Amino acid sequence: MNLALLKPGEKGKITKITASGPFKRRLMDMGMLVGELVLVKKVAPLGDPIQVAVKNYNLSLRKKEAAGILVEKID
Amino acid sequence: MSKYTANKNIITVAVAGNPNSGKSTLINAVAGTMLYVGNWPGVTVEKKEAEFEFQGRKIRLVDLPGTYSLSPYTQEEIIARDYLVHKQPDVILAVVDSTNLERNLYLAIQLMELDIPVVVALNVYDELEKKGYRINIRAMENMLGDKLIPTVATQKKGTDKLFKAIIEVADNPAAYRPKQLTYDEDIEDAVKYVEQYIKEKHPLLAEKYPLRWLALKLMEGDRQVMQETRLENEGFLAEGAVNHLRKAHGDDIEAIMADARYAQVTGLAREVLKKPDILKIELTEKIDRVVLNRFLGIPLFLMAMWLVFKLTFDVSMPFVDWADAVITGPFTRWVEVILGFVRVPGWVVSLATDGIIAGVGFVLIFVPVIFAMMFFITFLEGSGYMARAAFVMDRAMHSMGLHGKSFIPMLLGFGCNVPAIYATRTLENPRDKALTALLIPLMSCGARLPVYVLFVGALFPTHSGTVLWSLYMMGILLAVLIGIVFKHTLFRGEAPMFIMELPPYRLPSMRSLTIHTWEKVKHFIVKAGTYILAVSVLVWFLLNMPWGVKHKRDSLLGQAGQMVAPVLAPLGFGNWEAASALITGIIAKEIIIGTMAEIYIEEKKDKEMRTTPTFTEDLKKIGISFAAAVEDSVTNVFSTLKIASISTDNQAESRGLISVIQDTYTPLSAYAFMSFVLLYMPCMVVAIAMKHEFGTWKWFWIAFAYEIILAWTVAFVIYQGGSLLGLGG
Structure with missing residues (x-):
């Protein structure tokens, strides 16, 4: 399961970051860390990118980028 | 080490912080008009500096680019940390958004690792309190070993305390060495x-x-x-x-x-x-529910953009016309009078009025547009909506290899390409920025419209709307096409990441807006002004050399036109008149008409009789017309569905031109000509804006090269293809 597959309103816990290089570092700098809770809030009107809440703020990223974040869905 | 000696003459303070932390608002609030804006060496990232006195001490502020971290991956981060590591400022001022403490402190503790005393501004503190949060500042100071000062930059609250703290820390650096947080x-x-x-x-x-x-x-x-x-x-x-x-x-x-x-x-x-016991649903949340809604998101965005476009050009156009009228009217007349008084030769008068004043006037008429545009763009950016616009449009723009934020500069391009180039500043990534700037000239700007209007009026009187529409669409479609081509050639490789914060909505302070806007305008006047003036004078020489030339055909410009004409022959307009007009069009495309008028209408209505008004009458008129411009600007804003555009004045002149054009062009060659005008090159002011924004002529030359090839090819296909299909008649 990765972050891009979660639907709006669904929550996940990050299990692994498979992205690499600058992408990975940027994600981590923005607070996307293993163990962190992420809530998918919205999908853009054209289907991409998505808006997520992490560390109490809003972040948007393309689905392709979100796919590099593995999550475990939480109910 | 030297940095731990006390009582320096001048205290250097590096200001660091996350984007959207209110860092620039804080800097504008304290340094305001003393700010000097330039670029960091070798890059397009803005560098702001200011020197001022605070309670008898000299302080030098250096604004570092907004970053989330000090990793080595973005231009901004590299600039910030290179400065901190190698220039060793006396104090780092870390501006922190108190409502987003974790992510902001993540940067702050990296700053503390640099072993330079850090003072933290807990900014946006009012919002934090309003939300019902509390920060135990004393406890936090003890844990970090830094001084922490709550601030509200938009209201200039806490800034005095902040700078007192900075001086205190700078004078006793040893006492404020940041605590090194220990890891596992x-x-x-x-x-x-x-x-x-x-x-x-x-x-x-x-x-x-x-x-x-x-x-x-x-x-x-x-x-x-x-x-x-x-x-x-x-x-x-x-x-x-x-x-x-x-x-x-x-x-x-x-x-x-x-x-x-x-x-x-x-x-x-x-x-x-x-944290408060009950979390309120935040305003940002509520706005986003509407603004980012699946169905409403795009219509609302388009409405917002229409409003920005309308406001930019409606508000500025009356002032553009006013500035134009003052400069070509009374001002030119005064100079003529003064020069006549000192009895200089006629060519000096001509150089001064047609060359220099026309050039200066040309710079000045851009000022209202750039001012209005920068104001609204800064507002969009500062309010937090720009990030939403990018979010809504990214999917569409990404397919052309662009970023969601590229949409706004491209749209502004339809008004005028010059402010559009400046608006690319909102794009952080150099690649996105360059590609956007390269495509902007394909957006048909207001200056091209008079050319279309003239030709469409002359040769397509019954289908004017459709023909005009087709030209705009041609520009858009070619932008998509060229965007895709560039994405796979010049900008090959992975697209830059999109990962972007959607900051909370905030009302930007008027002070911050005006300072930022004024900086941009000042820069334009000084930097672009010089070039534009030089080129106008050059063109004047082309038109008037060799000395005493009688017929335009024999001027340097006419000769150049004759040389270029054969190249344009396969496009259907291989005459020196068209070629010369296109050459002068490099200044600005609406000048094409002016040149044609000058060439075709030989007997220039020799200085129409006019009663020369007195100096005071002139001044009065300038004042009255300025008041009228203000009024127009206001009424324009409230009159819906009307977007002001640069008007084709001088009706009599264009009527004469229309008949010449009807004689010289067929509908087919006219269409080829209009397409060529749409595409053939960015005007000189755009070129200068590109140089100015990117610090190099490189992107202009690339734009120039692809556009001239594209224009020739498109016009060729239209004219030759059309002829084959029998549309030549």
């Missing part, structure tokens, strides 16, 4: 190991860099630091304690460090931040 034991062991190694083997590096910071960066495998220190091949990072760390946690020390830093910040926030 195995990390600390590794740090010690690396520090020891550097001290022994590379004492010079230990002098040059903050030691702990260097050790941490080397452990993270920071590419840039590795290269700078040339320690890449020494292998010590695979030994001893570092090796242990690697084995225990896998290879990725960078991730471990990010984790550890966030863990510290989270722990700290948990201790000092008291």
